[in-house]
Amino acid sequence: MENMSLVLVITIVLFFGYIGDSEGGDLRKNFYKSACPLAEEIVKNIIWKHVASNSALPAKFLRMHFHDCFVRGCDGSVLLDSTAKHRAEKEAVPNQSLSGFDVIDKIKEKLEETCPGIVSCADILALAARDSVSFQFKKSMWEVLTGRRDGRISRESETRKNIPSPLFNFKSLEKSFAKKGLTLHDLVVLSGGHTIGVGHCNFFSKRLYNFTDKGGQDPSLDPTYASQLKAQCKTLSDDTTTVVMDPGSPLSFDSHYYTSLNQNQGLFQSDAALLTNKESSKIVSKLLDQDGFFTEFGQSMKRMGAVQVITGSNGEIRKKCNVIN
Numbered sequence: 001m002e003n004m005s006l007v008l009v010i011t012i013v014l015f016f017g018y019i020g021d022s023e024g025g026d027l028r029k030n031f032y033k034s035a036c037p038l039a040e041e042i043v044k045n046i047i048w049k050h051v052a053s054n055s056a057l058p059a060k061f062l063r064m065h066f067h068d069c070f071v072r073g074c075d076g077s078v079l080l081d082s083t084a085k086h087r088a089e090k091e092a093v094p095n096q097s098l099s100g101f102d103v104i105d106k107i108k109e110k111l112e113e114t115c116p117g118i119v120s121c122a123d124i125l126a127l128a129a130r131d132s133v134s135f136q137f138k139k140s141m142w143e144v145l146t147g148r149r150d151g152r153i154s155r156e157s158e159t160r161k162n163i164p165s166p167l168f169n170f171k172s173l174e175k176s177f178a179k180k181g182l183t184l185h186d187l188v189v190l191s192g193g194h195t196i197g198v199g200h201c202n203f204f205s206k207r208l209y210n211f212t213d214k215g216g217q218d219p220s221l222d223p224t225y226a227s228q229l230k231a232q233c234k235t236l237s238d239d240t241t242t243v244v245m246d247p248g249s250p251l252s253f254d255s256h257y258y259t260s261l262n263q264n265q266g267l268f269q270s271d272a273a274l275l276t277n278k279e280s281s282k283i284v285s286k287l288l289d290q291d292g293f294f295t296e297f298g299q300s301m302k303r304m305g306a307v308q309v310i311t312g313s314n315g316e317i318r319k320k321c322n323v324i325n
């Protein structure tokens with residue numbers, strides 16, 4: 001009888017342990033605690049130093065981490081350079097405006113001095129995204145589980161198939177997130193990343209100048225906002241000018257994205273699409289509450305950061321983040 005109870009207890013613990021783990025899989029809190037106790041501190045210090053003199057960086061790392069996770073999982077594949085045989089993810093159109101790779105390389109260099117061969121580039125990127133956004137608050141905004149290992153493959157062609165397009169409608173966005181095990185709720189919450197950073201004109205100028213392919217403006221775009229955008233993006237083909245994505249507070253990580261969105265001032269069709277579905281627009285309204293948004297964003301980032309991660313003895317720990325060992 002005693003044995004039966006023990007088996008029951010163990011079964012319950014294993015079951016709930018498994019369920020409880022479902023957001024992070026094999027990732028752990030403070031994975032480097034014994035092998036490289038200063039790892040997370042080193043990442044934070046270098047990131048904060050760079051963000052202090054370059055306020056555009058949080059948007060760069062947040063987007064870079066998203067693009068890493070959506071192609072082959074969060075395995076640092078977005079950081080790899082092309083080789084003689086293969087063009088890497090970096091070369092794909094959505095990734096051509098990524099930057100900040102040099103800062104990741106600096107962090108890696110310091111970590112290799114401190115504890116060689118221990119900390120993965122995929123983890124550095126996940127921490128960099130969190131720490132750069134957190135700089136504004138001088139405290140950590142969400143928990144990052146660690147223990148990711150680095151992948152050895154990076155293909156331009158896979159980027160096109162996995163990174164959602166700014167022209168996507170709601171159904172396509174939902175499908176793209178579902179392919180990564182992320183929900184409609186995650187889609188709306190993570191789109192809140194567009195509260196910081198910039199977008200190039202060519203990703204939305206069709207909404208201003210040629211929405212129906214016979215000219216004309218996107219009727220779902222606020223006309224006053226459209227005029228302001230036209231003053232910045234003068235032609236349909238302008239692919240060099242950038243505009244801020246959340247004009248009210250472009251550098252501040254806050255819930256203002258959802259305020260703009262509700263006023264039909266979402267920049268991309270993919271932003272505006274979040275209002276075209278009943279369930280999704282309900283979530284948009286809920287996320288107007290800033291504290292609520294911060295909590296939800298942290299949870300969705302945790303789920304995104306666990307997408308198809310490589311752990312254990314698979315993959316490798318790169319010596320340099322831009323080349324495989």
Ligand code: HEM
Nearest residue numbers: 059062063066097164165166190193197198199200203270
């Ligand atoms: C839902 C689907 C999404 C689409 C279609 C999308 C699309 C885009 C596009 C087209 C840009 C402009 C890039 C440029 O012109 O250089 C952009 C910027 C950005 N995106 Fe997204 N995005 C999506 C989701 C996300 C998510 C999930 C995050 C992070 C959690 C994110 C974070 C950012 C950030 C921070 C920027 C600004 C980058 C900068 O300032 O350089 N996006 N996004």
